[in-house]
Amino acid sequence: MKRAIVVILQIAGLYGFYLIGTWIQHLFHLLIPGSIIGMILLFLLLITNIIKEEWLGQGGKFLLAHLPLxxxxxxxxxxxxxxxxxxxxxxxxxDVIVSTIIVMVLSGAIGQWRARKETASPLGNKVSRGMEG
Amino acid sequence: MGNALLFIFVTVVIYYMMKKVYARFYTPLLSPIVTTTLIIVVILLTVHLPYEVYMEGGKWIGGLLGPAVVALAFPLYQYRQTLKRFFWPVVQAVLAGTVVGILSGALFAYVFHLNQKLFLSLLPKSVTSPVAMDIAKAIGGIPTLAAVYVMIAGIFGAIFGPSLLRMFNITHPLGVGIGLGSASHGIGTVKALEIGKEEAAISSIAMTLSAVFAALLCPFFVAVLL
Known part of the structure; x- marks a missing residue:
């Protein structure tokens, strides 16, 4: 029961970010969705340690777990x-299917090419090691 | 009010039943979102219930999409070390994917003479549904249609993506994760998890970044192209 209340309160907090994002969107007449503005805002506050993950994390986890619903x-x-x-x-x-094929192959190929270049850089002695962990 | 509660209840119950079915058979075609949608559509058509009446309840569920998009900040935050380490490869590859996704979508829409509503609705197809719906709304498309195209991109990518990537010799976890996440968002990320943890983390980052890039770029390209 206590967990449910925490989750509900945290979802309300995330809703607050959404409202602020929407407000910024309208204030500056942006075409970027308010939800994305809210997300970027939250991300910035998380990496600068202004907001702690546990303040809103459970609510976030709940929403993402049930996203398809x-x-x-x-x-x-x-x-x-x-x-x-x-x-x-x-x-x-x-159209959607052909474009999806192009996106997947192209972004995947560039990612792989750049990752290999990175790990095989002249200074690196970890050639062909790939990603660990 | 009673109706609204009934629709919410029915939607949630069908969804959880379909989740069980998916856990049993585990094929992207049976993704709970697809089967749940089909069942509810069939029910509405059978009992002749208009969509707007269903939405008296449905809107309460859909209203949580905004905060859910905000919550996408968490996976990005959790994988910040991975993101930091592969920042440029990931950003460049995802950005290229986003741009090419928008341009190829637009190109084929032009070749096929698609009407503008369809064109504007399919443009954000590569990103997660809630964001795609918001983008569609912003650029003048139909959010619902956007969600349907997103499902098609997701399911297609999850079914054929792994063999497609193998065909082009893309085997590095970074390449596989970026490909699945950039083209097939959350559904692709679930597939990536079957391949490996590293792939799934990268896919999750790629999916979030591509949502941000698409939100920034779709309005721009629409302004230029139309």
Whole structure:
């Protein structure tokens, strides 16, 4: 019971960050979502030790553990757009799939190439060791 | 009010049942989000219940998405050592992925003559649903459709990603993690966890960074392209 109250209070705290983010978004007429602004803000406060992880961590863990449930109501909304997927709409799915392949291969290849370059740098004596731990 | 509570209850119960099913069969096609959505859609169509009525309850669940996105700061914080160590490789690779994802999505939309609503909704497909929905809203797309495209990108990547990466000789944990996280967000990260802890940590970082990059870049590219 005590844990539940802690989780609820911490979620309220995270909601506060979300509201502040949204407020900043509107104040400066930004197109960046308020939620992302709130996230960056929280991250900055965490790495500068102004906010301690345990103050909001349990609430955060709870929300992330149940994330798929949170967007069920949104995906159910597809019911309103079923007609859009008939005809040319099907091509939008092809678009998404082809673009996903490109993103995965390209970002993966660059990541691997840069990681190998890093570990094989002239000063490094750890060639071919890769990542430990 | 009674209705709203009923819809919340039904959604939560179906979701947890579908989670059990997924734990049993463990294939991305049976991701709880997919099966739960399908079941609720079928129920609504069968009993002729309009979506807006369902949303009287649904909006209370969806309302938690904002703070959930804020909570993505935690995985990023927990993996800060990994992030620090591989900062430039990760940032460069994820940034390249984000840019190419937006541009290729736009290119094919142009080639296929997709209408603008679809185009603006599929642009943020590579990032986690709640952020993609916010981006879609900001650039004039349809948040719900954005969430559906995100699911397609996630499920496709989780099913075919590992063999795709192998085909291109991408085997380094950094490459695998970045590829899965940048293209297939949370669903890709779950897949990465099956491959290894290192891959999953990197994937989690990549997914969060790509959400930030997409939020910054989508509005910019839309302004330039339209």
């Amino acid at each position: 949170l967007f069920v109501p949104a995906t159910v909304g597809v019911i309103e757009y079923i007609s859009l997927f008939q005809g040319q709409g099907v091509l939008s799915i092809v």
